Amino acid sequence: MVVLDYGSGNLRSAQRALQRAGAEVEVTEDVDAAVNADGLVVPGVGAFAACMQGLRAVGGDKIIDQRLAGGRPVLGICVGMQVLFELGVEHGERTEGCGQWPGTVARLHADVLPHMGWNTVRTPSGSALFAGIDEGTRFYFVHSYAVRDWQLVTNPPFQPPLVTWANHGEDFVAAVENGALVATQFHPEKSGDAGATVLRNWLRDIAG
Template identity: 70%
Template sequence: MPSSSTDSPSVALLDYGSGNIRSAHRALERAGAEVTVTRDPGTVLAADGLVVPGVGAFAACMAGLREVKGDRLIGQRLAGGRPVLGICVGMQIMFEGGVEYAEGTGATAAPGAGEWPGTVERLDADVLPHMGWNTVDVAEGSAMFAGAPANERYYFVHSYGVRRWELETDGRTQAPLVHWAEHGRSRFIAAVENGPLWATQFHPEKSGDAGARLLRNWVGTLRPSP
């Protein structure tokens, strides 16, 4: 998918049955991207950026992702240093596994795409889902949150999250930036910047001006194809 004559970066919004993606489509266009909703492998691999949305249960999203070979396409893009942005369950499936609907059944966690080690588990809170606006503890030097004022709020809708960051670094590569939030008795990962792979537990497309700034920051990192 070549970039348009306006030199807007091309973004493939992965269509794998994860729910309503119209708001993400509109938000990305407002952020300056030329957006195509697609499951075509060639389009996904050729785009300047790939967005992986996600609404619903972890296992169901992974089943839909595998049906369109999305996990392989994500891996191929990242192997080539090509940007990927995961949103909500689209962030969760980047981890090794998720326990949603497996608790109390004796079943193991449903496998994820495995780009990061770790398990998506139920938050420890009296009120679930965690629904509404919350602040994020942003790591120093973030490009994702560049320009964001202190105590900026973002919109979350989830009952599960990743409560430990388990990726070890060898000191030879830049360490990922991990950003955190809290709900109830749980501290959980709100967002990650790891080279070409960025992801947010919250919904930037539903986070008003704060989310729009974040999406502009991501789109601004994309280099339009010649």
């Protein structure tokens, strides 16, 4: 298991959480290790533009492409989820993302920002990531930007992603399950037992 080191924070907490969930984890920017690992975790904190700059500097966008082309699991966390979308808009600045999913990351319409603390989520039927987690369980969020009003067009025979939603002022995407590509806007590594269950579920799916 590799946590991709591209200059973003939160690397070691992600590593420790995965280790507690039973994984052997290396934090590295090495391309070969990142491409060939059983699973790749892309964490992220801070600004969308800065994360994309760091990701491209180590070839992270190409690593993600290469892994997904081979059906190899990738987990994005917080801004590591946001950069998987087409576009980020912050302070009027538009930054191209990895483009794995259509959609724009934009500032939430809410009275209080950042959205910081514990919040419930609405999970879709058939979710593997949230298996065994009770409705009403809270997860830990820290963000001011998110994907809102995400409209997906299904292209048969491909199945649409499973989308989990949360609300802070308005609905936003809290998690996505899309084959080998999975991501959470919340921080599973800071979400206590519920976050640990999410990580174990992801690791279980990798193990097959």
